[in-house]
Amino acid sequence: MKKTLFVYLILVVILLSCNKMRNEDHLNDESIKISHNEENNQISYIANVENNILNMNMTIENRSKSFFFNESLKIDPSNENLIADIITENAIKLSEKYSLQTIDKLSYLVMRTINSELNSMSKVDINKIENQGLIMYYSLLKTTKRKITSSFKSSKNTLPLISTVSQGFLLNKTSFIFNEDIDINVPNFIKFINNNPNFSSEVGERILSDVLGCFDEEKITLQDLMNKIELTAMEENSRTKSWWPSGSAHGCCGNYSGPCYYGHPICYIHDVMCITCTPRWFCFSGCVPDAQLQETIEISELQDNKVSDAIFQF
Amino acid sequence: MNKINNDFIIFRLSILCVVYFTLLFLNSYVFNYNAAIIGVFQELLTIPFLLGTLILLVISARSVYIKTFTFKNISSWSFIILTILSIIIFGSFFIS
Numbered sequence: 001m002k003k004t005l006f007v008y009l010i011l012v013v014i015l016l017s018c019n020k021m022r023n024e025d026h027l028n029d030e031s032i033k034i035s036h037n038e039e040n041n042q043i044s045y046i047a048n049v050e051n052n053i054l055n056m057n058m059t060i061e062n063r064s065k066s067f068f069f070n071e072s073l074k075i076d077p078s079n080e081n082l083i084a085d086i087i088t089e090n091a092i093k094l095s096e097k098y099s100l101q102t103i104d105k106l107s108y109l110v111m112r113t114i115n116s117e118l119n120s121m122s123k124v125d126i127n128k129i130e131n132q133g134l135i136m137y138y139s140l141l142k143t144t145k146r147k148i149t150s151s152f153k154s155s156k157n158t159l160p161l162i163s164t165v166s167q168g169f170l171l172n173k174t175s176f177i178f179n180e181d182i183d184i185n186v187p188n189f190i191k192f193i194n195n196n197p198n199f200s201s202e203v204g205e206r207i208l209s210d211v212l213g214c215f216d217e218e219k220i221t222l223q224d225l226m227n228k229i230e231l232t233a234m235e236e237n238s239r240t241k242s243w244w245p246s247g248s249a250h251g252c253c254g255n256y257s258g259p260c261y262y263g264h265p266i267c268y269i270h271d272v273m274c275i276t277c278t279p280r281w282f283c284f285s286g287c288v289p290d291a292q293l294q295e296t297i298e299i300s301e302l303q304d305n306k307v308s309d310a311i312f313q314f
Numbered sequence: 315m316n317k318i319n320n321d322f323i324i325f326r327l328s329i330l331c332v333v334y335f336t337l338l339f340l341n342s343y344v345f346n347y348n349a350a351i352i353g354v355f356q357e358l359l360t361i362p363f364l365l366g367t368l369i370l371l372v373i374s375a376r377s378v379y380i381k382t383f384t385f386k387n388i389s390s391w392s393f394i395i396l397t398i399l400s401i402i403i404f405g406s407f408f409i410s
Contacts, residue, residue, distance in 0.1 A: 194346055254354035267357040279406040281342040282360060284353050
């Protein structure tokens with residue numbers, strides 16, 4: 001009897017420990033826990049994927065009790081529009097709850113956590129959606145800041161809060177970010193294009209220069225630039241379909257946007273000789289090869305490493 | 315006297331060609347000015363200047379052939395300048 005009882009006891013112990021190990025394994029495999037101390041603040045982040053839904057929670061606790069941030073997010077990573085909608089929706093709620101100063105402080109703390117935690121990870125680990133969730137929190141706070149700032153600017157007619165997931169993230173080339181959170185320094189970008197004739201020489205350089213020249217502001221967002229490029233491309237398209245040749249058409253002297261002001265047979269011969277843009281001295285530095293004129297500008301190209309930090313400020 | 319004047323004219327025109335193509339090269343590889351007005355004049359003038367260089371080269375070669383080649387002869391200098399210029403500009407069409 002004692003022997004049977006002992007065997008049962010051993011079996012129960014084995015079963016219990018197996019179950020505990022399974023649970024631990026489950027947690028280790030699926031959940032990501034990040035705990036970070038910054039100045040007088042404790043930042044905790046936990047994320048796991050269940051049924052293709054990313055569940056996340058972030059807590060930021062100030063030890064002197066000046067603020068407490070606790071926010072849970074449930075996101076379907078396969079639907080980028082839904083990600084933007086959920087983050088925007090939560091940002092609107094947060095903008096009613098926190099002041100601009102608190103949001104600034106929180107986004108600073110999240111950025112410090114991102115820098116400290118993700119810097120030590122491999123590229124594969126950073127690309128894991130659970131870790132990208134940490135960056136989504138940063139976007140959430142940046143969107144909240146945008147919402148608060150836009151409310152200040154136009155107290156009567158509040159503009160709708162729009163967030164566009166960066167194409168770089170969708171193409172798996174960059175971390176999660178909204179186009180609206182990427183600032184472009186216009187004079188620096190124009191200077192960069194002028195100093196690097198090889199940059200985007202195949203596509204878009206002329207369009208980029210023209211579009212950037214239209215902005216009066218020194219600082220714009222990537223989304224502002226994308227909207228303007230789309231508008232310019234549409235205008236160019238409608239112009240090329242009209243009977244009057246454009247400034248970039250064969251036979252028109254020079255290469256500029258808008259209608260052609262002066263055409264000449266010599267310019268037509270020159271343009272035909274410059275279909276491939278070689279030699280460079282003969283075809284002018286702003287020459288765009290004909291075959292690639294129809295291509296659209298890929299945002300991934302803008303986010304290429306070749307572009308200096310002076311242009312894009314995250 | 316008239317012949318000497320013609321040689322001087324050819325020499326001056328060959329210098330003008332050198333100046334024009336030097337400015338084109340400098341703009342393409344150093345300054346990179348993309349102003350539309352520069353592009354208009356460039357498109358209009360480059361092909362006439364290319365043809366002009368060839369015509370001047372033929373005239374100066376003929377002059378050198380008639381007078382024999384000496385460094386004292388101004389048409390010899392025109393011929394040297396235009397030959398070097400032609401090699402560079404026409405050669406660049408074949409070297410990518």
